[in-house]
Amino acid sequence: MNSILFLPILPEIFLTIISMFLLILGVFNKGENAYTLVSNLSIISLLITLFFVISGMIPQGxxxxxxxxxxxxxxxxxALILTASIAILIVSNIYLKDIRLLKFEYIILILxxxxxxxxxxxxxxLITLYLSIELQSLPLYVLASIRNKSLKSTESGLKYFVLGxxxxxxLLYGLSLIYGYTGSIYYSDMxxxxxxxxxGVLVGLAFALAGFAFKISAVPFHMWTPDVYEGSPTTITAFFAIAPKIAALGxxxxxxxxxxxxxxxDWRSILILLSIFSMLLGAFSAIGQSNIKRLLAYSSISHMGFALMGIANxxxxxxxxxxLYLLIYLVMSLAIFISIIALKKENEHVEEINQLSGLSKTNPIMAIILSILLFSLAGIPxxxxxxxxxxxxxxxINAELYYLAIFGVVSSVISAFYYLRIIKIMYFDDSSITFDPISKRLKLLIYTLSAITLLFFIxxxxxxxxxxxxxxxxxx
Amino acid sequence: MLIMSILFYLFSFIMIGSAFMVVLSRNPVHSVLFLILCFFNSAGIFLILGAEFLAFILVIVYVGAVAVLFLFVVMMLDVEFKSLTSSIISYLPVGMTIGFIILSELMLVLFTWKREYVKIDLDIMEDQNLYTNTEALGLVLYTDNILYFQLAGLILLASMIGAIVLTVNHRPSAKRQSIESQVNRDSKNSIENINIKPGSGI
Structure with a gap:
């Protein structure tokens, strides 16, 4: 038990070495060249890591x-986290060229x-838990404010950093109390x-859960989410909405x-409250939003409520x-974020919902895909x-948490309203903007992800x- | 042991005195210097206790990094010293209250703490003559806890990259010295004869 076995975490070690190698590679190349090189190599190495992880060659234990x-x-x-990051790196190649932000450090920080x-x-x-959370969130603070010439991006980064x-x-206070009262940092001994x-351990648990709830932006620790999502570059917003949430929930x-x-x-009662509040607040607050990224922020808060329902069980x-929820959430959110990034007019990306008006006439395929995704987010069979x-x-319901299920259904119905409103805007309002044609790589990603969403029931x-x-x- | 006691009282009195001076001195630069003195004396007390590693860390981290950073900030910010010192009396009640609360909490802990101590198995520390503190820490830090150490290192790397990304500003328009072109200059392509007609410019 005490011997150090490296093999089970070989994928992480591989990725660490690769990221340092790419950092040096990026420093010694200049400008756009460095970005392309680092980005391509990192996508390849993430694919290799994904293969290692799912192939079963790495021993468990x-x-x-x-x-x-x-x-x-x-x-x-x-596997979910790696898939999300690969997709986001591919999309970033196109998006960052549009907003002229080709910094190779962006890739390294994501890695x-x-x-x-x-x-x-x-x-x-507990120590690995805390250190890994820090390792995950420090690059995210920087990524949120990586457009350091944009006021909103800087603001979102600062807000995220201070609150984080x-x-x-x-979280650390809670963990230290748990350690103090159980006498061990290892989960099995705890x-x-x-x-x-x-x-004492209950107090520790409450503090630790408050810290965790911040990381997954569950209500009432969600205040930072809409601002950070709005201010960050859209690819980073997509990354925020998917990968850290999956990791933190796991x-x-x-x-x-x-x-x-x-x-x-004890923790079930805390999680039930977090879950109910997140679902309801996510549903109600999204109604008044006109910015798509803010709307998706509230939508992700609501989804986190549903995911917490699974743990509360x-x-x-x-x-x-x-x-299962995390897998489907990954597919749906990736698809919808990539669609938003794909819709642009001369390097101006869609920000407001109204800009989507009349999409059914100007780009019927994208309108159908967006409708499928929004119906799916709303939970329509x-x-x-x-x-x-x-x-x-x-x-x-099987665990006899009836009221939790009732709140879930109610908030799902409420949230259907704002998803359907976007579909109404796309189909029944007059068109305002004709978008540029979408690049092939993005099309491929969007079609695959929407196909999974559509054909899941088979x-x-x-x-x-x-x-x-x-x-x-x-x-x- | 007498020398130890003398040293202990010396260090602690200087420490308390300099701590007072941190709060009371009129010049913020003097305050920071007294803070450094305070840190040095607490490092001395750690040394008396045999915790030489903590003493080193205190000097390296607090004096070497934190206090010097303070000093930079204080010297770079153009603060009006007089307005700062005049309001000391008005803070006195709040300060006294907080001090009293902390004192009473300390008393509470000292006189009511009855939790039994858990005996910790300190195999490695058993033979104190064999290892110093630093060696003992190093023995576990680089073996059993190598994972934590490496993770902390990665966190530092990430924050370093972050700080550089957010602050370095490559402006293509900035005029930089190009030594190569300066050295390659000669009279042939840097001096030009131009005939100018009277009454007109170049």
Whole structure:
């Protein structure tokens, strides 16, 4: 147990070495050349890492004492994170050229952040947990403000940094209390040592959950989300909305279920409140938004509420629904963000919802795809988004969390309103802008992702099995 | 032991005195210098306690980095010193209250703490003559805890890249010295004869 086994985290080590190599490569090349080189190489190395992760060649198990664990759950989430980052790097190539921001450091920071996320989902003790969260979020603060000539970008970066640092303090305080009252930093020892009557560990749990809730922007720790999403470059917004959320939810699920299983009643009640508030606030606040990125920010808050519902369940069925939800959320959000990036007019990207008016006449294919994606986000059958919400709600009902399920359905109905409003604007309003033709690479990505969304119902068992394997490894 | 006691009282009195001077001195630069003195004396107390690693870290981090940074900020900012010092009396009640609260909390902890100590298995520290603090820390930091150490290193790398990305500003229009072109200059292509007609410009 105490011997250091490097093999289970070989993908992370590989990615770390590659990122440093690319950093040096970027420094010694100039300008646009450096960006193209670093970007292409990083996409290739992420693909290699993804192949390593899903091929099953890497042995599972504990490494570095028992600081890190590699099991089916972490492999599933790592695959999602890597897929998201590969797609975002491909889109960034096109987007950054449009806004003239070809800095190779952008790629390096994304790579380092991805390493942090991969360690987050396989962290198995409190110190690794905290360090990996920091490793993940520090590059994100910089990425939020990487357009340092734009006031909004700088503002969003500063806001994110200050609030993120504060939440890290709260998280660290909570973790230190948990450590103090359980006497161990390792999840397995924590689970064994915990005394349910101890009030100190409960206080620690509450603080730690507050810190986690900030990372996944659950209400009432969501204040930063709309501003940061609006101010950052759109590719970074897409990255924010997908990858860190997946990593943080995986980390929360692991610490709560393997580390603090005997406190289930306590953390469940906290998570239920977070979940209900997130779903409702996400649904209501999005109604008044005119900026697409702000709207998607509130939409992601609402989705995080649904995902938390899966963890609040606490059973294997709940975690399975969480895994499935994260997979479908990844596909839908990636598709919708890439569509937004694709719609532009002479390097001016769509920002306001009204700019989409009459899209059905000027670009009917994109209008149909956007409608499919928005219907899916709203959870209308038979699209993928419906199945995501269905399994989460089904698991909640099976665990007798009826009121949670009722709030879920109600907020889903409310959120359908603003998704449908965009479709109404696209189909029934007069057209205002004719967009430029979309590049082939983006088209390919958008079509693939929307095809998965549309055709999910034909064989849901394919994805359900993956989610099942991932979830069951958490309960051994 | 007498020398130890003398040293302890010396260090602690200078420390308390300089801590007072940090608050009371009229010139912020003097305040920072007293802060540095305070740090040095606490490092001395750590040395007496046998915690030489903490003493080094205190000097390196607090004196070498934090206090010097303070000094830079204080000297670069053009603060009006007089307006700062005049309001000391008005802060006195708040300061006294906070001091009193902290004092009473300390008393509470000292006199009511009854939690039993957990005996920690300190194999490595058992033979104190074998390792110094620094060696003992190094032995676990680079072996058992190598993962944490490397992760912290990566975090520092990320923050360094971030700081450079956000602040470095490559302006193509900026005029820089080009030594190559200066050296390659000669009289043939730098002097030109032009016939100018009277009454007209170039």
């Amino acid at each position: 504990l490494s570095f004492g028992s600081s890190l664990i590699s099991d089916d759950f972490s492999i599933f989430l790592k 380092i952040s991805v390493i942090g996320m991969m360690i987050m989902v396989s962290s198995n003790d 640092a504060l939440s890290s303090c709260i 689970a064994a040592n915990i005394q349910v009557s101890d009030i 980390l929360i699920a692991r610490i709560l279920i393997t580390g603090l299983p005997s406190l289930i009643e 606490g059973s294997i069925e709940g975690i399975r629904s969480l895994c 038979p699209l993928a988004g419906f199945f995501a919400k269905f399994y989460v709600l089904y698991a909640a 064989k849901p068992s394919l994805f359900l099995n993956m989610a099942d394997i991932a979830a069951s490894s958490l309960f051994i």
